Amino acid sequence: MKIITAGFHHESNTFNPIITDSIDFNIYRGNEIYDAMKTYESVRGVVETLESYDGYEVIPTLFARAVPNGEVSNKLYYSLKEEMVEMMKKIENPDAITLALHGSMRVEGLGEAEGDLLEVIRSLFPRVPIVVALDMHATVSEKMLSNADAFCGYKQAPHTDCFETGALAAEMTKITLDTGKPLTMSCHRIPMLIAGEKSETGTQPMKQMIEELRDLEKKPEILAASYLLGFPWADSEDNCVTSLVVTLDDEDSARSEAEILASKFWAERDNFKFHTDSFEPKEALEQALSAEGRPIYLSDSGDNPTAGSSGDCTGLLEIILDSPGVEKLEKPLLYAGIYDPVAVKTCLKAKEGEELTLTFGAAFDTVTTKPLTKKGFVAASIKGWGDYSADMVLFRTGNTEIILVSRHIGFIGPDMFYALGVDPLKRKLITVKLGYLTAFHKEIAAKTFMALSTGSSNEILESLPYNKVKRPLFPLDKDAVYK
Numbered sequence: 001m002k003i004i005t006a007g008f009h010h011e012s013n014t015f016n017p018i019i020t021d022s023i024d025f026n027i028y029r030g031n032e033i034y035d036a037m038k039t040y041e042s043v044r045g046v047v048e049t050l051e052s053y054d055g056y057e058v059i060p061t062l063f064a065r066a067v068p069n070g071e072v073s074n075k076l077y078y079s080l081k082e083e084m085v086e087m088m089k090k091i092e093n094p095d096a097i098t099l100a101l102h103g104s105m106r107v108e109g110l111g112e113a114e115g116d117l118l119e120v121i122r123s124l125f126p127r128v129p130i131v132v133a134l135d136m137h138a139t140v141s142e143k144m145l146s147n148a149d150a151f152c153g154y155k156q157a158p159h160t161d162c163f164e165t166g167a168l169a170a171e172m173t174k175i176t177l178d179t180g181k182p183l184t185m186s187c188h189r190i191p192m193l194i195a196g197e198k199s200e201t202g203t204q205p206m207k208q209m210i211e212e213l214r215d216l217e218k219k220p221e222i223l224a225a226s227y228l229l230g231f232p233w234a235d236s237e238d239n240c241v242t243s244l245v246v247t248l249d250d251e252d253s254a255r256s257e258a259e260i261l262a263s264k265f266w267a268e269r270d271n272f273k274f275h276t277d278s279f280e281p282k283e284a285l286e287q288a289l290s291a292e293g294r295p296i297y298l299s300d301s302g303d304n305p306t307a308g309s310s311g312d313c314t315g316l317l318e319i320i321l322d323s324p325g326v327e328k329l330e331k332p333l334l335y336a337g338i339y340d341p342v343a344v345k346t347c348l349k350a351k352e353g354e355e356l357t358l359t360f361g362a363a364f365d366t367v368t369t370k371p372l373t374k375k376g377f378v379a380a381s382i383k384g385w386g387d388y389s390a391d392m393v394l395f396r397t398g399n400t401e402i403i404l405v406s407r408h409i410g411f412i413g414p415d416m417f418y419a420l421g422v423d424p425l426k427r428k429l430i431t432v433k434l435g436y437l438t439a440f441h442k443e444i445a446a447k448t449f450m451a452l453s454t455g456s457s458n459e460i461l462e463s464l465p466y467n468k469v470k471r472p473l474f475p476l477d478k479d480a481v482y483k
């Protein structure tokens with residue numbers, strides 16, 4: 001069996017003015033995917049699982065991914081799509097197509113990307129099964145549904161089951177090919193948006209509902225059951241939570257089970273709460289300063305680049321820099337960080353330790369935030385760090401050390417601190433632009449607080465300027481009705 005694979009991953013935040021472009025994407029062509037699979041887990045799940053089956057041959061085409069950010073450049077999207085299509089056209093008589101997509105990628109001037117992409121792939125291979133592994137935060141559209149045979153989404157947030165989800169897509173591909181029976185899929189729209197920080201799967205009510213998905217998948221007629229939560233920081237017509245069930249040639253079961261899942265989810269709508277102690281920024285800093293243990297973490301949640309925010313908002317940082325409590329800390333507060341390529345360049349030109357006056361922040365988002373100008377010095381720097389090859393600078397001003405980065409990256413683990421010569425275990429207070437902490441940070445955090453700060457990943461969804469989402473929609477409309 002000859003299976004085409006491809007991948008396209010981006011979560012696009014429509015409130016962030018940055019256009020995500022080629023500099024932000026890592027792109028792999030053909031066999032390059034085998035090098036990228038070390039970090040590209042859903043694709044690894046697809047490829048390794050298919051290759052483990054006797055008689056199955058995987059044909060990798062194009063894979064692209066970037067850190068969540070603003071919408072994707074129109075020109076870049078169409079050129080990558082064209083390249084992917086040209087590679088696929090050269091493959092004669094494939095038996096199936098198994099893809100790893102995000103599901104909430106948006107393109108400037110186009111809107112949702114996955115439906116557009118699946119439509120063209122379907123037109124190339126009208127009678128070939130198309131099976132897709134999605135992110136849990138996928139926004140399911142009509143166009144996606146009508147141009148694919150089966151979807152399955154991650155069941156863990158933080159996403160620790162990307163490999164398993166890719167593997168499940170591969171298994172469904174094998175089942176339909178081996179039996180010759182069609183995959184049947186049904187979904188149900190649930191008119192809700194949920195901030196990621198209220199839907200970690202280690203907490204209720206998500207924990208229980210994910211267990212129910214897993215129980216459902218134990219039934220012989222059910223191949224995959226997913227809750228696809230949509231992406232709250234995108235003002236898109238299709239945004240909502242979707243329950244989705246895949247069966248083998250059993251439409252009735254798919255339909256009835258998807259409906260039951262949707263009712264269960266809706267019944268829990270008032271039970272989604274923040275599970276990290278969350279406060280307005282000033283109060284959050286005070287709480288963090290008076291907490292016992294170290295390091296204490298404080299999330300700058302409104303400007304979380306891993307939720308597609310710009311990463312250059314300075315609201316919480318300004319409060320930190322004005323805080324007498326921070327000045328009294330034995331070791332500097334570590335702030336990770338600010339995305340500002342110009343400020344990084346300026347710092348890299350300066351000598352380490354030499355005083356300079358630096359303007360930083362609001363390099364992209366000039367609406368919700370403003371730049372700050374402070375005297376300080378460069379305490380450390382490193383070039384070309386990590387998967388996205390970012391230049392990083394540790395800028396010290398007062399009793400705060402700010403990590404400035406030249407690329408739009410997530411502040412996902414303490415390895416970047418160590419790379420700059422900072423031992424996070426010796427710091428009392430660390431601020432990160434994240435919502436809930438990643439497992440890497442959680443492992444060392446003595447306690448975590450979340451500042452409900454402003455930015456393009458504002459956790460208070462009711463305060464965001466939505467225009468396009470279909471109303472009524474909970475919690476924007478508290479009296480939303482589900483049918």
Ligand SMILES: [Zn+2]
Pocket residue numbers: 135136137159
């Ligand atoms: Zn996600």
